Amino acid sequence: MAYENIIFELADGVATITFNRPKALNALNGQLLDDLSAALDQIEADENIRVLVLTGAGEKSFVAGADITELATFNTLQGKLFSRKGQLIIGRLQELAIPVIAAVNGFALGGGSEMALACDFIYASENAMFGLPEITLGIIPGFGGTQRLPRLIGSNRAKEMIFTGKLIPAAEAEKIGMVNRVFPQASLIEETMKTARAIATKGKVSLRAAKQAINSGLNVDLATGCRIEVDAFAICMASEDGKEGTRAFIEKRKPAFKGTLKG
Numbered sequence: 001m002a003y004e005n006i007i008f009e010l011a012d013g014v015a016t017i018t019f020n021r022p023k024a025l026n027a028l029n030g031q032l033l034d035d036l037s038a039a040l041d042q043i044e045a046d047e048n049i050r051v052l053v054l055t056g057a058g059e060k061s062f063v064a065g066a067d068i069t070e071l072a073t074f075n076t077l078q079g080k081l082f083s084r085k086g087q088l089i090i091g092r093l094q095e096l097a098i099p100v101i102a103a104v105n106g107f108a109l110g111g112g113s114e115m116a117l118a119c120d121f122i123y124a125s126e127n128a129m130f131g132l133p134e135i136t137l138g139i140i141p142g143f144g145g146t147q148r149l150p151r152l153i154g155s156n157r158a159k160e161m162i163f164t165g166k167l168i169p170a171a172e173a174e175k176i177g178m179v180n181r182v183f184p185q186a187s188l189i190e191e192t193m194k195t196a197r198a199i200a201t202k203g204k205v206s207l208r209a210a211k212q213a214i215n216s217g218l219n220v221d222l223a224t225g226c227r228i229e230v231d232a233f234a235i236c237m238a239s240e241d242g243k244e245g246t247r248a249f250i251e252k253r254k255p256a257f258k259g260t261l262k263g
């Protein structure tokens with residue numbers, strides 16, 4: 001399927017979506033969000049896709065936020081609809097059955113940071129810059145940033161970032177736990193793909209179960225979270241992948257997971 005503002009690629013069970021408006025530093029306009037939504041439909045319909053990687057075109061930017069030229073034209077209702085649309089699509093990344101990795105190759109600002117925060121984890125290039133600078137525009141983060149950032153790095157650090165609108169470099173984002181690993185820009189995609197391909201060899205049912213148990217467990221108390229884990233564990237035990245994994249260990253061979261959610 002051809003898209004206007006993103007590039008969609010698939011290799012070795014890993015789908016890559018590249019935000020592709022480099023002249024506007026890959027800012028998120030309505031069309032890009034529509035493309036992303038359609039690409040997520042495509043991914044959900046394809047059993048063979050096991051991991052999703054998000055990155056930005058060019059060497060300067062992952063996503064420099066919502067498209068400010070478009071935002072400036074919105075009235076209250078249009079602003080509300082745009083925020084809702086972005087939240088729905090970004091929420092779908094978090095809910096996606098497969099793991100999603102953000103490979104942040106430059107600016108991840110405003111909606112760009114919020115997009116990365118909805119991914120399962122973030123790898124970044126050394127030149128990457130993170131920030132929620134909306135306050136400098138007289139607005140606040142509208143794609144989940146006030147909610148996901150404090151959950152990830154703590155409310156005190158999130159408030160400092162959101163109240164000042166200051167950008168932080170990749171090394172600092174790594175130090176405060178926003179980013180998992182930092183690489184030279186030239187090796188970011190290669191290193192991200194190494195991890196993505198390693199994850200893609202694992203069972204799809206167990207990956208989904210682990211992702212859902214972690215995500216759901218973060219919003220409840222420990223006892224409830226452990227009950228969520230029990231149910232997720234039981235689903236894995238009943239799956240073809242669960243049977244294959246344990247059988248392969250006993251037979252001293254590598255497991256051949258089917259990569260299907262049907263088992």
Ligand code: CO8
Binds near residue numbers: 025065067141
């Ligand atoms: N929207 C539209 N165009 C952009 C954006 C953007 N967010 N960011 C950069 N551009 C454009 C610039 O206008 C410029 O275009 P042109 O060449 O036509 O003048 C081109 O990209 C290159 O940018 P710069 O010349 O500014 O490049 P610099 O290297 O000098 O600066 C920066 C890079 C620091 C990234 C700078 O461009 C910047 O500050 N950009 C804006 C970042 C920002 O404030 N992002 C947050 C936007 S608000 C948001 O994301 C809210 C999300 C929730 C929305 C809820 C909906 C209601």
